[in-house]
Amino acid sequence: MNPNWELKNCCQHEQVVFLATIGVFTVVILALWRTFLLTPFKLITVFLHEASHAIACKLTCGEVEGIQVHANEGGVTQTRGGVYWLILPAGYLGSSFWGMVLILASTKLLTSRIAAGCLILSLLIVLFIAKNWTLRGLCIGFIVFIAIVWVLQEKTKVRILRYIILFIGVMNSLFSVYDIYDDLISRRVHSSDAEKFAELCPCPCNGAAWGVIWGLISFIFLCGAIYIGLVILS
Numbered sequence: 001m002n003p004n005w006e007l008k009n010c011c012q013h014e015q016v017v018f019l020a021t022i023g024v025f026t027v028v029i030l031a032l033w034r035t036f037l038l039t040p041f042k043l044i045t046v047f048l049h050e051a052s053h054a055i056a057c058k059l060t061c062g063e064v065e066g067i068q069v070h071a072n073e074g075g076v077t078q079t080r081g082g083v084y085w086l087i088l089p090a091g092y093l094g095s096s097f098w099g100m101v102l103i104l105a106s107t108k109l110l111t112s113r114i115a116a117g118c119l120i121l122s123l124l125i126v127l128f129i130a131k132n133w134t135l136r137g138l139c140i141g142f143i144v145f146i147a148i149v150w151v152l153q154e155k156t157k158v159r160i161l162r163y164i165i166l167f168i169g170v171m172n173s174l175f176s177v178y179d180i181y182d183d184l185i186s187r188r189v190h191s192s193d194a195e196k197f198a199e200l201c202p203c204p205c206n207g208a209a210w211g212v213i214w215g216l217i218s219f220i221f222l223c224g225a226i227y228i229g230l231v232i233l234s
Contacts, residue, residue, distance in 0.1 A: 003231050004231055004234040005231060007230055007231065007234060008234075009234070010230060010234060011230070012233070012234065014233045015230050015233045015234065018107065018229055018230065018233055019226070019230070021163065021166060022103075022166070022170055022226065025166065025167050025170045025171075026170060026174065029170065029171055029174055030174075038171070039071075039073075040138070040141065040142070041167070041168065041171045041175075042073050042171075042175055043069055043071075043073065043134070043138050044138065044142055044168065044171075044172075045095055045099075045171060045172045045175040045176065045179075046069050046070075046073055046074070046075045047067075047069050047075070047123075047126070047135065047138060047139075048094070048095045048098045048099075048172060049075060049091045049092065049094065049095040049176075049179075050067045050068075050069060050075040050076070050077045050091065051067070051094070051122060051126065052090045052091050052093070052094020052095055052097070052098070053077040053079065053087055053088075053090050053091045053094070054067060054077050054079070055090065055094065056082070056083075056086050056087045056090035056094065057077070057079040057081075057082040057087050058082075059086075060081075060082040060083035060086055060087065061081065061082060062079050062080060062081035062082020062083075062087070063079065063080045063081055063082075064077065064078070064079055064129065065078040065079065065080055066078040066129060066130075066131040067126055067129060067130060067131065067135060068130070068131045068132045068134075068135055069130075069132070069134055069135040069138055070132070070134055071134050077091075078131070084200065085197065085200050085201065088193045088194075088196055088197040088200070089193065089194075089197060089210075089214060091193055092176060092179070092180050092193065092194075092214050092218065093214060093217055093218065093221075095172055095175075095176045096172075096173060096176040096177070096217065096218035096221040096222070097221060098169075098172055099169050099170070099171075099172030099173030099174075099176060099221065099222065099225070100169070100173065100221040100222065100224060100225035101115070101169070102115055102165050102166070102168050102169030102172060103166060103169035103170065103173065103222075103225040103226070103229060104169075104225055104228055104229055104232065105165055105169070106162045106163070106165040106166035106169060106229075107162075107229050107232045107233055108162075108232070109161070109162060112161050112162045112165045113150070113161065115165050116146050116149075116150055116161060116164075116165060119142070119146055119168075120143050120146055120147065123138075123139040123142055123143050124139070124143065126139055127139040127140065127143075146164070149161050149164050169225070173218070173221065173222040173225070174222075176218045177215055177218045177219055177222070180194075180211050180214050180215040180218060181211070181215060192207060192211075194207040194208075194210040194211045194214065195207035197210055198210055
């Protein structure tokens, strides 16, 4: 069957549920943004941000010396070598990309299982190179959490694995856009990835300008995930 790129006969039941769920999750996330309830999910987004730096480092033949995620929603990836101008933007854009991947994975149960398995595997790997107990605790906590949700999915009528994967994907996408705005546009954190990237890049863009560019790309990832998700479900 050819993909329904024109979204003819949209929207069917599954597509409506997909859109409505994303809408509900967005409202819930925004309403609870500054509460402790979202802290674990914010930290998992920081984890994916730092993991993206690490992946870019390894793909450009560098060495990852350690990863830290802090309780104040900050993080550090210690690298040696690699292509620095590719490693720097990989954090913000990588976490947006993973948000898109998780949103798309949630459209089917099989891909949700694969996404859950990949999350558990990546958390296990990072557990052994984590440099602080916040990250170690985050890894252990989410491994247990995803494993429990998976068992409930397979053994009971509590079938929420797809929705958990979707929630993490939406949370990751929204947090990435907000984080870019907060760090790079509104507050101009001078030690941010964008400020460092602006120093390396020969073009006249400053850190704030790169923040706008990265923010737009992240928003495109989110919109693209919703569109392709509707195509998959059509």
